[in-house]
Amino acid sequence: MSTTKKTVVADYLRDALARGAYRPGERLPGEEELAEELDVSRATARLGMRILQDEGRIAIQVGRGAFVANHRPITHLAEPVAADGDSGSLESGYSSRLRQAGHGDVDERVRVSLDTMRPRVAKRLVNGPEQQSPNAGLVVIRASEHLVDGGLWQTQITYFPFSIANNTALMTPEHLAGGIAGTLRALGFHEEWNRDLVGARMPSQEEADAFGLGPGTPLLVQERVSYEGQRPLRFTETFMPANRHQLLYTGGDAPENLPVVDTDLSIFEH
Amino acid sequence: MSTTKKTVVADYLRDALARGAYRPGERLPGEEELAEELDVSRATARLGMRILQDEGRIAIQVGRGAFVANHRPITHLAEPVAADGDSGSLESGYSSRLRQAGHGDVDERVRVSLDTMRPRVAKRLVNGPEQQSPNAGLVVIRASEHLVDGGLWQTQITYFPFSIANNTALMTPEHLAGGIAGTLRALGFHEEWNRDLVGARMPSQEEADAFGLGPGTPLLVQERVSYEGQRPLRFTETFMPANRHQLLYTGGDAPENLPVVDTDLSIFEH
DNA sequence: CCACTCAGCTTGTTGGTACAAGCTAAGTTG
DNA sequence: CAACTTAGCTTGTACCAACAAGCTGAGTGG
Incomplete structure (x- = not known):
């Protein structure tokens, strides 16, 4: 009993x-x-x-x-990289939907660094047999924190192969007009397709503190690798408190006059 | 401090x-x-x-x-409904990947019932202004539990509009050859596109007991509504312990000779 | 009237004790 | 030898007591 x-x-x-x-x-x-x-x-x-x-x-x-508890998750449109819009991986209409939900004061903090690939990054960015260029093991790391109403809302870490990001705007620690996708396009790279891995886990103590989460709030994790042909262009991991975020994927051939997404839909309804 | x-x-x-x-x-x-x-x-x-x-x-x-803890999540290929294969919403290669991960003994338990739509189901299956047929408010509910090695592995609940599922194989509480997608196709319905809502939350006491989860394991929730044109054909919600499941979405135009997915990828790597 | 202090509320931490309940393996019994 | 019992381990529940730490609003002082 x-x-x-x-x-x-x-x-x-x-x-x-x-x-x-x-x-x-x-x-x-x-x-x-x-x-x-x-x-x-x-x-x-x-x-x-x-x-x-x-x-x-x-x-x-x-x-x-x-x-x-008041769970009103923001729905992110997880559009494929090939989409027309200038969306980043989760950015389309992002701040407008936030404002619609009664939030304001959206801010972004970016840090850029250069480092050798850790194994888990190499697993996603290295294609087949090891490339033998001198800088093959280097990645440009672009970490951005989204702040809403002064609190940490989501974090995003993007890894670029050194050969792609070196000496480009991708290394400037500022907000990129057009987002990462637009900047890559302007540099002559074509993100043709992508693979997203979506899962959830509990936050570490550090993450819980950073996001201001008590026990009982999981972290939603989205990993995206975008490719041009067989070549990986970037690897982005996005961390979102699951009580405030959910992802919307559209598959197949949707009709033209697609009705507006009912952003009221939530997995927390009973 | x-x-x-x-x-x-x-x-x-x-x-x-x-x-x-x-x-x-x-x-x-x-x-x-x-x-x-x-x-x-x-x-x-x-x-x-x-x-x-x-x-x-x-x-x-x-x-x-x-x-x-030993997190080795199974990666589900979340293919759009329009894909060629006979995949259900998460079924393609499912049990083979399970077996590959060292599991056997995959079983399925199905219950079918008929009920009036609750508001959250209606929100997803009712298109625009209320349809005025006498059975408009009825849904066929097909709940299936996947058991692996004797334990509950994932649960799936699919809601069909009464007008679609009435007097069809969808109402039989048995495993459907070809899955739900194949059965719908055989009935003359064409699932052209779908919208997936993915999120995570903590399990209720009941869910934790049913899945055999201790505290610290979130539930990954996928909601899929598939459409033929503007008409919703079904609404499927899938509940998966997040330590054993993750979803893989492919977007854009992937090349033909797509390399095999590295099922070793996991959001739990450090 | 504004700014500050502080009493009194709340949850958080830490120690203690006792017993219940679940599991395992060794030993006992038929 | 097989089935059962049980001792001894583990974590779970429940209580108590005391103090720490964070928050709020009433009151005080400038």
Whole structure:
């Protein structure tokens, strides 16, 4: 049997939330209050609340209390690189959708560095047998952090083979007009196709701190490698808190007069 | 400062893992042992281990101990519905890749039911203004559970408009030869294009129990709606433990002689 | 009236104790 | 030899107590 006291607490809260007893953003009863209400110790009430936190249903803040979690993920259009628009890997209409969702103050911080390929990068950027040029093992690393309302929103790290990015605008630590895709095109490279690997995992302590995440919020990870023919042009990894981001892929031949995407769709609906 | 004792424990373990002091699958020191080693109470050692568990780095089993987590996600080729193959939404080469990864004994359990649309299903299957046929609000629900080595591996729920699935093979609770895609084609429907929504969230208690997940393992969620022109044919939601699944999308015009996908790629590499 | 301090709330951390529950392997019994 | 029991390990639950740390708003002082 698993009807322990902490699960009683958890069920009590889950029920209350399902009934809509508290509105999104509203404060829930505290540990002490809950403990007295259900006749358990504070430690047990705490464990029960932790379950709800792990499920991502509530957000607990030190000194303030527990609040009903409010998941309103922004939907990213994950268009293929070959698309007409000047979209980066996730950029199309990005800030406009953010603003639409009630956010403002979108900022970007870019750092550029040069380093030797780590194995996992080489696995994605090196094509077949090792190329034997002197700089074959070098990559230009372009790390950008997107800040929204002053908080870290998503991070993106793009790796370019040295032979592609050396002495180009890709090495300037500033926002690129037209994005990475547009800059590559201007340099004469054609991103013809791409492969995206999408998964999720829990954030490390560092990542959780950087994004300001409590336990119970996974990280959505998108890896994109774009190619010209067989040649990899770049490898981009994007890290997004899963409670604020979801990806939209379109496959097959969509009709011309495609209805506007209902950005209200969310995997968090019940 | 956040160098609490429990984070000392967590850092100690994280370092040991990063150094490779323990091999994947190997047992770590227990709570008691760790507590004595680092001169903390068992409660504190426990909290420290919990952090590593939340990060998905270790898996703790009652009565046995803590073990180095072994994330070897299966990569699903998320092909568009229009692809030639007889793939379902995630099915192409599925069981062969599973077998390749050292698993066997793949099984499927199907349940079929008929119900009125809940709002979130209607949002995806109803196109524009409400259709006024008597059975407009009905959906055929086809829920399938994939079992691997006796354990629940992924679950899939597909919703068909009643007008499409009524009195067809789609209502039989058996494995469909050719998958859902093939069956729809045989019925004269053409899945021309699709939209996939991909996100992640923490599992509910029920889901965690069903999948056998401890805390620290998110759920990867894929929602796919396929269309013939403007008409939605089906809505499929797939739930996968994120430590065992990742999705691969290909965009743009890939060359003919596409090199075999390196199924070794994983977002969990460091 | 603005800025600051601080009391009093909240959650976080740490220690302790005791017992329950799950697992394994050694030993016992038929 | 096979099946069962059980001792001894592990993690899980539950309680208590005390103090730390973060937040808020009331009150004070300039």
